[in-house]
Amino acid sequence: MVKIAKRLEIGLDNLSGTSILNRTKSKKYLLFTPGPVNVEENVRMAICKEDICHREQDFDVLLQSIEKKLLQLFEIKNTSNYRAVVITGSGTAANESMLSSTVGNKNILIISNGEFGERLFHISEVHNKNTFVLKFGWGKKIDLEKVETFIKKNKIDIIAMVHHETSSGLLNSIEEVGMLSKAYNTLFIVDCVSSAGAEPIDLEKCNISFCSSSSSKAISSYPGLSFVVGKKQEFEKLKDIQAKTTYLSLYKFYHFTHTISQTPNTPAVPLFFALEQALENILQEGVSNRHRDILNRANILRLGMKEMGLKFLIDGNNMCSVLTTVYTPEYIKVSVLRKKLRDKQIIIYEGKGEFKDKIFQVGNIGELSLTEIQFFLDTLQKILQESKILYNYLLAM
Numbered sequence: 001m002v003k004i005a006k007r008l009e010i011g012l013d014n015l016s017g018t019s020i021l022n023r024t025k026s027k028k029y030l031l032f033t034p035g036p037v038n039v040e041e042n043v044r045m046a047i048c049k050e051d052i053c054h055r056e057q058d059f060d061v062l063l064q065s066i067e068k069k070l071l072q073l074f075e076i077k078n079t080s081n082y083r084a085v086v087i088t089g090s091g092t093a094a095n096e097s098m099l100s101s102t103v104g105n106k107n108i109l110i111i112s113n114g115e116f117g118e119r120l121f122h123i124s125e126v127h128n129k130n131t132f133v134l135k136f137g138w139g140k141k142i143d144l145e146k147v148e149t150f151i152k153k154n155k156i157d158i159i160a161m162v163h164h165e166t167s168s169g170l171l172n173s174i175e176e177v178g179m180l181s182k183a184y185n186t187l188f189i190v191d192c193v194s195s196a197g198a199e200p201i202d203l204e205k206c207n208i209s210f211c212s213s214s215s216s217k218a219i220s221s222y223p224g225l226s227f228v229v230g231k232k233q234e235f236e237k238l239k240d241i242q243a244k245t246t247y248l249s250l251y252k253f254y255h256f257t258h259t260i261s262q263t264p265n266t267p268a269v270p271l272f273f274a275l276e277q278a279l280e281n282i283l284q285e286g287v288s289n290r291h292r293d294i295l296n297r298a299n300i301l302r303l304g305m306k307e308m309g310l311k312f313l314i315d316g317n318n319m320c321s322v323l324t325t326v327y328t329p330e331y332i333k334v335s336v337l338r339k340k341l342r343d344k345q346i347i348i349y350e351g352k353g354e355f356k357d358k359i360f361q362v363g364n365i366g367e368l369s370l371t372e373i374q375f376f377l378d379t380l381q382k383i384l385q386e387s388k389i390l391y392n393y394l395l396a397m
């Protein structure tokens, strides 16, 4: 830890945040991924809290508490204008719920610059015949002028995009697109699956109608729950739009939540206990402290990897704080690197799609202590050094 603090030329106090300093005992792997994550001990315990029935008051109270905490997580000032619903299902369930319930016969534009933008497009295509897509290259910034021209030309009613494009690590500007949505009076739907809990998301300022996220990324709970936070008046309007799915009807979730504080179907109750605890942990720490804490960890990792001569896909100003996307050096295959790290109980991600075999990704969310981050850096350095020696030896033969 001292080594890390020295590296950053800051005191240990500045790296504090309870989650980073408390070591979880039962870790088989250190999950340096953008989710799933290592959870805090109290989240692990919460999952086996009590056996309750989801049609009893215990669950109503639990759901109300989660909804309140979700609105606090997004630091919404005017809370009476917003509501949140929780869905049993991974982040895709929340995305599909939004895209199948809000469009009707209107025109929807998906802005895409990576794998998860493409996924939004494919989900929308299944449900909405008037789906348009504007593609920018993977990891490339969104060209706002092109977006504006497209909206004007095609009479777009709804814009949807990803906030943090996890496939590259690029943080898209929802503020700028939000301003366009305001100017052209469209709904604005944002996939915040891998940014909520790590990056500030100002729903009011960005004119977001609905946004989605999941329990298992920066919120640091178990996988299996997702949620949609949105403007109350937009939830109300869904009553008049025919949902194109039954299980994922967003209006149905809203109706059950605001009338009886329940979910339409049987929810994964133990995961709700875990999510509530994970949210409580963030609120106890303070939302902006948590954001700073995650960014500090990213900076420590980035500094350490830079010192090893590694290069990053996205420039510093546009990187999300959740993960770092690193070009794989020519002297090692990404699958070999991943295996060697796994042998040391460290899990990272490989690039997918256009980035396959070219990059690897190192996440820094969840319960990872400074000691563990240092362990990761030391292990990575050793693996890279050994591989480089072997590579040069084989080249010289």
Ligand SMILES: Cc1ncc(COP(=O)(O)O)c(C=O)c1O
Binding pocket: 090, 091, 092, 093, 095, 116, 162, 164, 165, 166, 167, 191, 192, 193, 194, 214
């Ligand atoms: C931005 C984004 N959207 C959607 C998803 C899909 O989430 P899930 O796998 O939880 O369904 C992910 C998963 O990594 C993601 O990063």
